[in-house]
Amino acid sequence: MKQDIQGCKLMENEMTTVKTISEDKQEMTLVHYEHNFRCTSTDFQGGGYSFPCSPDGVLDEDRHNENLSLVKADPSYVDEGICFWTERVWLCSCGSGEIPQIECDARGIYLGKMCYKCRDERLSIYRPDVLTDTNYWHDEPIEEEE
Numbered sequence: 801m802k803q804d805i806q807g808c809k810l811m812e813n814e815m816t817t818v819k820t821i822s823e824d825k826q827e828m829t830l831v832h833y834e835h836n837f838r839c840t841s842t843d844f845q846g847g848g849y850s851f852p853c854s855p856d857g858v859l860d861e862d863r864h865n866e867n868l869s870l871v872k873a874d875p876s877y878v879d880e881g882i883c884f885w886t887e888r889v890w891l892c893s894c895g896s897g898e899i900p901q902i903e904c905d906a907r908g909i910y911l912g913k914m915c916y917k918c919r920d921e922r923l924s925i926y927r928p929d930v931l932t933d934t935n936y937w938h939d940e941p942i943e944e945e946e
């Protein structure tokens with residue numbers, strides 16, 4: 801697809817990514833859109849640039865401004881059109897639709913993945929010293945990780 805990049809509007813960064821959350825709120829899909837320009841000059845074989853763009857190909861001129869000027873000024877760059885790449889992110893099991901973080905106790909032992917919304921409640925089942933004191937008392941031997 802050929803597109804004139806001269807008259808592009810300034811786009812917000814969010815415009816280059818389409819975010820969808822699954823119905824059960826367990827998974828988020830991010831589709832990132834980019835506009836590819838390939839250099840046809842023989843002394844720069846295979847080289848090119850990708851610029852974030854909206855799903856309909858409008859470039860985000862706020863990002864990679866320097867390289868975009870370079871591509872615009874050089875006629876050896878061919879517009880290869882829009883491409884996209886998909887990213888899948890598992891969301892917190894509590895159903896908040898938020899991205900969970902790994903939580904560990906004071907000894908660095910994995911407790912689970914939780915988001916900021918359910919973290920306090922889920923960590924409240926542990927004794928406070930388990931979360932803060934690296935020498936917390938325990939009655940079972942803890943296998944130290946190598």
Ligand SMILES: [Zn+2]
Pocket residue numbers: 892893894895896898900914915916917918919
């Ligand atoms: Zn959560």
